[in-house]
Amino acid sequence: xxxxxxxxxxxxxxxxxxxxxxxxxxxxxxxxxxxxxxxxxxxxxxxxxxxxx
Amino acid sequence: xxxxxxxxxxxxxxxxxxxxxxxxxxxxxxxxxxxxxxxxxxxxxxxxxxxxxxxxxxxxxxxxxxxxxxxxxxxxxxxxxxxxxxxxxxxxxxxxxxxxxxxxxxxxxxxxxxxxxxxxxxxxxxxxxxxxxxxxxxxxxxxxxxxxxxxxxxxxxxxxxxxxxxxxxxxxxxxxxxxxxxxxxxxxxxxxxxxxxxxxxxxxxxxxxxxxxxxxxxxxxxxxxxxxxxxxxxxxxxxxxxxxxxxxxxxxxxxxxxxxxxxxxxxxxxxxxxxxxxxxxxxxxxxxxxxxxxxxxxxxxxxxxxxxxxxxxxxxxxxxxxxxxxxxxxxxxxxxxxxxxxxxxxxxxxxxxxxxxxxxxxxxxxxxxxxxxxxxxxxxxxx
Numbered sequence: 318x319x320x321x322x323x324x325x326x327x328x329x330x331x332x333x334x335x336x337x338x339x340x341x342x343x344x345x346x347x348x349x350x351x352x353x354x355x356x357x358x359x360x361x362x363x364x365x366x367x368x369x370x
Numbered sequence: 371x372x373x374x375x376x377x378x379x380x381x382x383x384x385x386x387x388x389x390x391x392x393x394x395x396x397x398x399x400x401x402x403x404x405x406x407x408x409x410x411x412x413x414x415x416x417x418x419x420x421x422x423x424x425x426x427x428x429x430x431x432x433x434x435x436x437x438x439x440x441x442x443x444x445x446x447x448x449x450x451x452x453x454x455x456x457x458x459x460x461x462x463x464x465x466x467x468x469x470x471x472x473x474x475x476x477x478x479x480x481x482x483x484x485x486x487x488x489x490x491x492x493x494x495x496x497x498x499x500x501x502x503x504x505x506x507x508x509x510x511x512x513x514x515x516x517x518x519x520x521x522x523x524x525x526x527x528x529x530x531x532x533x534x535x536x537x538x539x540x541x542x543x544x545x546x547x548x549x550x551x552x553x554x555x556x557x558x559x560x561x562x563x564x565x566x567x568x569x570x571x572x573x574x575x576x577x578x579x580x581x582x583x584x585x586x587x588x589x590x591x592x593x594x595x596x597x598x599x600x601x602x603x604x605x606x607x608x609x610x611x612x613x614x615x616x617x618x619x620x621x622x623x624x625x626x627x628x629x630x631x632x633x634x635x636x637x638x639x640x641x642x643x644x645x646x647x648x649x650x651x652x653x654x655x656x657x658x659x660x661x662x663x664x665x666x667x668x669x670x671x672x673x674x675x676x677x678x679x680x681x682x683x684x685x686x687x688x689x690x691x692x693x694x695x696x697x698x699x700x701x702x703x704x705x706x707x708x709x710x711x712x713x714x715x716x717x718x719x720x721x722x723x724x725x726x727x728x729x730x731x732x733x734x735x736x737x738x739x740x741x742x743x744x745x746x747x748x749x750x751x752x753x
Contacts, residue, residue: 322399323399323400323403324382324396324397324398324399324400324401324402324403324404325396325397325399325400326394326395326396326400327381327382327395327396327397327651328394328395328650328651328652328653329392329393329394329395329651329652329653330392330393330652330653331390331391331392332391332392332521332558332586332587333391333471333498333500333520333521333558334425334471334473334500334521335473335474335475335500335501335502335519335520335521335522335523335560335562335589336427336473336475336502336523336562336589336591336632337427337429337442337473337475337663337665337675337676337677338427338591338592338632338633338634338663338675338676338677338726340425340632340633340653340655340658340662340663341630341631341632341633341634341635341636341639341654341655341656342618342630342631342633342635342636342639342649342654343628343630343652343653343654344615344618344619344621344622344628344629344630344631345622345628345629345630346648346652347639347644347645347648347649347652347654348619348622349648350645350648351645351647351648351651353648354645354647354648354651354652355647355651357651358651361371361394362396362400364371365371365373365385365387365394365396365400365404366403366404367371368371368372368373
């Protein structure tokens with residue numbers, strides 16, 4: 318039996334970058350750590366699927 | 371969550387959503403679930419360079435009346451500028467490549483009478499234009515026109531006298547006025563603050579200003595010895611390099627503001643060993659030149675980032691940028707595969723990519739590199 322694997326969000330960057338070099342570190346999000354990142358990936362994936370293209 | 375557009379990549383695709391404004395990397399299965407057809411890129415291994423930059427810094431001019439003592443582009447009142455027609459044609463080509471955002475800057479882009487026409491053209495072809503400005507000369511009428519931009523950041527390297535000390539002229543009042551005018555018409559307004567050896571102790575004052583004016587972000591940018599900055603001795607001390615990440619965290623907690631650090635600060639963050647999984651998920655990266663980011667210089671050079679002078683192509687020649695993207699930028703893309711110590715054994719190498727090329731490779735500001743060099747035997751000097 319083949320299990321159906323749902324699609325995943327691999328990376329999320331929020332906002333826009335007005336600079337030549339500010340793509341680096343979003344301190345605010347990085348502070349929340351890996352567990353928050355995993356949870357956010359699931360939530361973003363669910364929200365994406367709800368949205369018709 | 372409204373999807374604005376998407377493009378396929380080897381790993382799946384990049385999806386731009388409008389609210390909250392975000393770029394999401396998703397896997398192939400998610401692209402299929404969202405209704406996108408299979409891409410020929412999915413026949414390739416998932417690892418590899420992006421099919422196009424996600425964003426491009428378009429340096430519209432080296433023209434600026436301010437004369438800041440550390441200007442990265444060596445701007446002067448009569449400096450070179452990218453003509454309007456060239457800027458629009460380049461934007462057309464970037465849109466065709468699938469670029470999502472452009473960062474418009476200079477020089478002082480607001481001094482160009484066609485800045486807003488360029489930004490409107492970017493919108494028309496589906497690219498979000500963003501802007502960095504000193505705020506000098508920005509009036510209420512110009513602020514109203516700034517609605518066309520996504521994010522606008524005003525350069526504020528210090529508050530009051532600290533501004534004058536950092537930039538070489540007393541422009542703080544003008545910058546603060548510009549921030550108030552812009553904030554009155556839009557929410558996505560923030561501050562850019564260059565962190566140098568001298569300005570480091572004054573950064574918390576800038577953070578308080580961001581909170582006071584209810585701005586949406588504080589971006590801390592590392593001082594780089596580029597342009598007129600090369601004549602200054604303002605690179606961070608080793609102690610400041612180690613203190614940068616703890617200071618940024620304190621600013622987030624104390625001021626309750628969003629703080630971002632530019633890509634050149636990444637080695638100083640990774641030295642504190644944050645979660646690599648979280649860093650990868652939130653796109654925390656060191657050098658992203660020739661990968662996520664590219665730049666177009668006022669003279670037409672297409673470069674890996676605006677701090678490097680080495681052109682991969684002339685952006686004014688039709689098709690040259692797309693061709694260069696496919697085959698060029700090896701000095702950025704191949705670093706991890708051939709990295710020397712101490713980068714080679716660093717667990718963050720794939721994220722950091724050796725740090726900022728504008729300051730040196732491997733990055734001399736990286737605490738790990740500093741520790742490594744301090745352990746090397748001193749050279750023997752023949753007597």
